[in-house]
Amino acid sequence: MTASHGPSSGVDLAEVRSLFLFAELEDADQRWVAEHSDVRVYDADVVVFAEGQPSDALYVLLEGGLLLSKHTDGEDVVLNDTTHRGAYAGAVRAFTQSRDPNFQTTLRTTRPSRFLRLPAEDFAALVHRLCPMAVHLLDGLYEGIRMTESTMRQREHLVQLGTLSANLAHELNNPAAAAVRATEQLRSRVAGMRRKLGLLSEAGLSPELVGRLIKTQEMSVERALKPHADLTALQESDLEDAIADRLEEIGVEQALELAPVFAGSGMDAQWVDDVVEQVDSGLEWDAAFGWLRYTLETEALIDEIEEATTRISSLVGAVKQYSHLDQARHSDVDVKPGLESTLVMLARKLTGIEVHRDYAADLPPVPGYPAELNQVWTNLIDNAADAMDGSGVLTLRTRADQHAVFVEVTDDGPGVPEAVRQDLFEPFVTTKRAGDGSGLGLDNARRIIERRHGGSLTYTTGPEGTTFCVRLPLSRTH
Known part of the structure; x- marks a missing residue:
């Protein structure tokens, strides 16, 4: 559906004060926001604004639900799907010199919704004045x-x-x-x-x-x-x-x-x-x-x-x-920087988990695709964190012999359930709760290691934890 909404109305000051985006403002500034905003009401499955349209306002969810998406590589990628009150989108960069004149995403309602709408020029003026x-x-x-x-x-x-x-x-x-x-x-x-x-x-x-x-x-x-x-x-x-x-x-x-x-x-x-x-x-x-x-x-x-x-x-x-x-897609890869950058990317999920590093000195580089290997590290570390459910010890270990480099990711969780051990690398097989995983992560990791790098991905498990071992050959014919 194209954008359609009920008649706009003024914004109640108490509602402005209850939104986390404006809660810390001085009383006069909260009143200013209320005076310069209005409330827009939308039906379910309505496009509030579309990617490429002029970026004319900031939208803050008062009630209902929103889905934020971006068109990339011929498909719509979902960036956010939430009912969280106070979620905002739209002209969030209106106050910056490098702002884009058009919306960079599309916002659609997922249920009947109400939004606070603050014009972009007013939002920019507020931010410039306050900070x-x-x-x-x-x-x-x-x-x-x-x-x-x-x-x-x-x-x-x-x-x-x-x-x-x-x-x-x-x-x-x-x-x-x-x-x-x-x-x-x-x-x-x-x-x-x-x-x-x-x-x-x-x-x-x-x-x-x-x-x-x-x-x-x-x-x-x-x-x-x-x-x-x-x-x-x-x-x-x-x-x-x-x-x-x-x-x-x-x-x-x-x-x-x-x-x-x-x-x-x-x-x-x-x-x-x-x-x-x-x-x-x-x-x-x-x-x-x-x-x-x-x-x-x-x-x-x-x-x-x-x-x-x-x-x-x-x-x-x-x-x-x-x-x-x-960097070029294929190159000689030092696995340590990739492991470290993956830890940074997953830092929030690793809160409460102790990370031990046991990296071999003078580890030789391996021929490969660094971004794809980082997908592997992401899947293995993410799975380890899930297995430990927020607390435990994650160990990253590297070693090498004359023919290959080995990367091991170990958690001290309860181990892989017996019922899924034999089929763990098969598509759609997962030990996570319903809705938490697709079961494609390990299948994708194995494809990257075996088909793209000529290596192997194996694991050992037991009641004291699980170790996944990646073997990457030092030479490979491409």
Whole structure:
């Protein structure tokens, strides 16, 4: 069906506040969203927007169900099928410079549904107003995600696209959200530093005193950057009390507010004395220590943003390694990077599972198709995680002899049930719960190893766990 919906209506403020996308906004901003949005009602099996149409709005599911799909390689690939309230799609990149003018996906209702509709230009204005620096960070993030999306055109490399894209989205969201939060906090800290610097300048400081203040600032930052011992809750409380007492003694009115910041940055009561001694002036200590407080908080937030963006970069690198976008299809393959990038892609599913690595040194490369081998590692590691049901030990082991490289994936789960052992590699045979697996993963893995690489895939199992062993020959006629 083409798009058809009932008459639009205004958005209730309470409904905006209940959506996770807007729940953390200030009251005035939530009201702004309510005023600039409307509610659209659709029947079941209706196209809300189609791939290629102008990307004119952000849609947030209020009730019902949606199916998000993308046309790739002559077929419609389902990206998301959900009834989760608050799921959103549409002009999600409206605030970025690299946004596409048209919808990149198609959104269809799976049942009678209601959506909050926020025009793209209003959504972009809201994001630019609330977090302008985050816009630049997310531009870079979306460029990384663009690389990920291109893997969809290589479906033979990503037979488990749904699982991998969900894991990657989760892994990218954490550092991106951390960078956005730190950016918002950084803005207020820089503003506070300017105010404190203004108070200091009003005191008519001499160039000599300004120099001593800057030297004290640099000393404090250098100290904060050094590793400091982890403290128990009691030790941290005692340290804060000692710093607060010393600040109060020199007349700092905000001592109780400043002490936790200084303690968390690795300072102590002796540091307070060092600052007083080094500056050695009758200036307002409230302004001086307030300035140092904002300095240390700013450094901590910059570190947080750097860590978050570095994590995003490493994840994009893992995706590139996993999919081998910039390499020839057939090459000499080092199996270790492929195993490691697969672990990154499946990190969310491996939460709670301990990973042991036993990689042989100087392992020779094998001739093969790296992206297809990564499909094998994905199937074997994913199955191992399912067998352990969220907790246990996963062991990855590599070794070699004169003729082949061996890769073993071992779990300490309950073992393969006796009833399916003989037919485990047959199509549609699975030990997973109904709906959790198609039974094609091991069949596909065996085809890749045997037919594409001339190797073998075997397994041993028992009550103490299961080991799958991949044998890859070192020479093969193609």
